[in-house]
Amino acid sequence: MKRTIEAVWRIESVRLIAGIAHLTRDVGLAEDLAQEALVAALEQWPESGVPENPGAWLMATAKHRGVDRLRRAEVHQRKTEELGRDAELRSRVDDDLAAAVDDPFDDDLLRLIFTACHPVLSTDARVALTLRLLCGLTTREIAPAYLTTESAVAQRIVRAKRTLSATCVPFAVPEHRELHERLASVLEVIYLIFNEGYSASAGERPIRPELMEEALRLGRILAELLPREAEVHGLVALMELQASRTRARSSPSGDQVLLLGPGPLALGLAPRGARAGGA
Secondary structure (H helix, E strand, C coil): CHHHHHHHHHHHHHHHHHHHHHHHCCHHHHHHHHHHHHHHHHHHHHHHCCCCCHHHHHHHHHHHHHHHHHHHCHHHHHHHHHHCCHHHHHHHHHHHHHHHHHCCCCHHHHHHHHHHCCCCCCHHHHHHHHHHHCCCCCHHHHHHHCCCCHHHHHHHHHHHHHHHHHCCCCCCCCCHHHHHHHHHHHHHHHHHHHHHHHCCCCCCCCCCHHHHHHHHHHHHHHHHHCCCCHHHHHHHHHHHHHHCCCHHHECCCCCECCCCCCCCCCCCCCCCCCCCCCC
């Protein structure tokens, strides 16, 4: 059962966080509520069984927990006013559920991408928050990929969430006149993740396929959400091309197999048996 719940979480977590963030306008709070829904699933599903629509169950649980939390905590009064009356929020649950669960590439997901990659955050913070929220990686999984400690990654993510909240970054897709500038920030983050996978900046592993796969997944999602943006398709095509030779870049012994570079070797003038150079 635990493996089943983990599989469901892997599939549904991004849409779940995006849907809650649309209501709360707070990415950090949305992730907390999503985690509470996961805990509830771990407690209840082993006895009651996996619901027919597990994504809808998680979404409804997270939203109702959010309503209860806001009702209990006076310090969240500002958030309560932004969300509206509790009754109004509860009445929207079913309608929002249908839209969020039926369409895996809904507007909420697009809003989450642009929020996590907002230029107000440092590059490192954007990368860490994207890996956490959009790729579903834990701090334990992110830390070794960037050769840092788990606590450092956790602090980076916490600071990023606080920055988004303190600067009142809207949970919204940028307007047309701002879209190109903000889209560049999103593409930068995706490409940085891919590059770290394609050619690790440090460590014993020269290639990190798991990061390449996550960057490709994000790129494909963005291409689905923004089908008319040529730069998105260009980046996806570039990553697909580079990723296509991943298995050919390493020999059975683990050594890198390099492409032919310019110079005597490319002209066929190098001694027989010389090792190829190049990128």
